[in-house]
Structures are given as C-alpha cells and as structure tokens.
Amino acid sequence: MNTPIPILVYHSIATESAPRFRTFTLPPSLFAAQMAHLNQARYTPITATQLARAMTDPSIRLAERTLLITFDDGLADFFTAALPVLRQYNFPATLYIATGFVGGTSRWLRYAGETNRPMLTWSQIAEISNNGVECGAHSHTHPYLDIIPPAQAQDEIMRPKMELEQHSGRAVETFSYPHGYHSAAVKQLVRQAGYSSACALKHATSALSDDRFALARIIVTPDTTLDQFSQLVKGSGLPIAPTRERTRTKVWRFVRRSTRWLNSRLEPDSE
Numbered sequence: 001m002n003t004p005i006p007i008l009v010y011h012s013i014a015t016e017s018a019p020r021f022r023t024f025t026l027p028p029s030l031f032a033a034q035m036a037h038l039n040q041a042r043y044t045p046i047t048a049t050q051l052a053r054a055m056t057d058p059s060i061r062l063a064e065r066t067l068l069i070t071f072d073d074g075l076a077d078f079f080t081a082a083l084p085v086l087r088q089y090n091f092p093a094t095l096y097i098a099t100g101f102v103g104g105t106s107r108w109l110r111y112a113g114e115t116n117r118p119m120l121t122w123s124q125i126a127e128i129s130n131n132g133v134e135c136g137a138h139s140h141t142h143p144y145l146d147i148i149p150p151a152q153a154q155d156e157i158m159r160p161k162m163e164l165e166q167h168s169g170r171a172v173e174t175f176s177y178p179h180g181y182h183s184a185a186v187k188q189l190v191r192q193a194g195y196s197s198a199c200a201l202k203h204a205t206s207a208l209s210d211d212r213f214a215l216a217r218i219i220v221t222p223d224t225t226l227d228q229f230s231q232l233v234k235g236s237g238l239p240i241a242p243t244r245e246r247t248r249t250k251v252w253r254f255v256r257r258s259t260r261w262l263n264s265r266l267e268p269d270s271e
C-alpha cells in the first residue's frame with residue numbers, strides 16, 4: 001500500500017529563461033537523458049487518472065516501478081520539446097493547462113519576468129490529447145486559489161474543465177493547483193467539480209494511501225544531475241507525502257492573504 005510512487009513535475013523544456021524562471025526550465029538534452037534513464041531502468045509511467053483509479057480500486061495492480069510524469073502550465077515547448085521524447089518511449093504523461101492563456105503567452109509570470117513565453121494552441125492541445133497525454137486543468141488564470149473568494153475559485157476550477165472538454169472531446173478528470181496552493185475548501189470545490197484527483201507540490205513521493213486531492217509532486221530542476229535523478233525516482237532521501245497540511249503552509253497562506261496586493265513581488269519559490 002505504501003510503495004513510493006514518484007510524481008515528477010516539469011514546466012518548461014527549453015534552453016533559455018529569465019533568472020527567476022530558471023528552476024522551472026530544463027534543457028532539452030537533460031530532459032531527453034532523464035526519459036532515456038526511465039526507459040532503460042524499466043519504469044512504467046502512468047497518468048494521474050490511472051493513479052486515481054488505482055487509489056480507489058484495490059483490484060488494480062500497478063507495476064513495480066510506477067511513476068508519473070506531469071507538466072504544469074501548458075507552455076508551447078511541451079509540444080515541440082517534450083512530446084516527441086515522450087512519444088519515442090511511448091510514455092504517457094499528464095499535462096495541466098491554464099486555459100486562460102491558450103494561444104497567447106505566459107502573462108501570469110510577471111514576477112519572473114517571463115510574460116512572453118508562448119503557450120500551446122487549442123489545435124496543439126487536441127493533437128497532444130490524441131498522443132497518449134492526459135490533459136488536466138490548471139485553473140483558468142493561474143491565481144492563488146486558497147486566498148481568492150470561493151465563487152471565483154469555483155469558476156477557476158470549473159471553467160478550464162469545461163473548455164478543455166469542449167476542445168479535446170475527452171473527459172477532464174484531474175486538476176493541479178496553481179503554485180501548489182490549496183486548502184480544505186479548495187479541495188472540496190475540486191471534488192465537487194467532478195475531478196477524481198488533484199496535484200499539489202511538496203517534494204515528496206506519493207503512495208496509494210495518499211489523499212488523491214493533494215498528490216505530492218517532485219519538481220525536477222535543471223540542477224538535478226542524472227545521478228540525482230536516478231535516486232529521486234527511486235524515492236531515496238524523500239519523505240512519503242504527509243497527509244496533513246503543514247503549519248508552515250498555513251502560516252504562509254495567512255501571510256499571502258494579508259499581503260495580497262504584494263503577491264507579484266512576494267514569490268519565493270512557486271511556478
């Protein structure tokens with residue numbers, strides 16, 4: 001029940017980035033080397049919804065080295081730099097898209113000086129979802145869901161599901177919280193909207209017994225060597241996800257709520 005299941009999260013596969021977005025940008029050669037390692041070490045990637053099903057149905061047996069490859073945001077370089085590598089190994093992945101920016105640029109990344117990164121188009125998203133990638137929702141405008149009014153949070157949770165379903169013709173069952181931030185109320189809204197899973201961040205491995213609406217993910221940074229990566233996917237040195245929200249997270253939410261007007265400048269380490 002508690003076999004560690006790493007859920008990796010990537011954002012951009014590219015060579016260039018502003019300094020504040022560097023952590024979220026992996027050079028294509030490094031991404032290719034990591035996928036080659038997963039293939040060679042016989043890992044079995046599955047999608048978020050496959051994991052959610054296994055979490056609710058004990059008759060589903062997962063392969064010994066199961067992991068998840070996820071991407072947040074819906075940047076255009078997913079199509080050009082990540083998808084071809086995933087196809088090469090027949091690796092399923094889960095891509096979380098902030099639908100308000102489709103066909104445009106990454107306008108929410110003001111704090112990182114990255115407002116001009118091209119985003120996927122709807123036709124690319126349709127092609128992606130026909131190529132073994134599960135498309136999930138990552139809100140509409142990438143807000144801090146845990147500190148905005150509930151009605152607004154509900155719209156941010158429901159609207160991308162509807163839009164993605166319209167454009168891809170497929171059910172959208174998984175969500176990822178912008179910046180990883182969520183609260184009990186936000187989780188409840190996600191559940192009510194009809195999703196069966198939701199991803200946070202946390203830098204911990206997951207397990208079948210985890211909360212399927214607060215899945216831990218591991219951010220893969222450009223400083224992760226291949227050696228470290230191979231340890232990371234084994235779960236070495238990483239905790240299994242804590243099921244309860246840490247006090248530190250709650251305190252930080254209070255700070256963010258109290259200083260909402262400063263949010264664009266108060267961004268220490270979120271995507």
Ligand SMILES: [Zn+2]
Binds near residue numbers: 072073
């Ligand atoms: Zn994001």
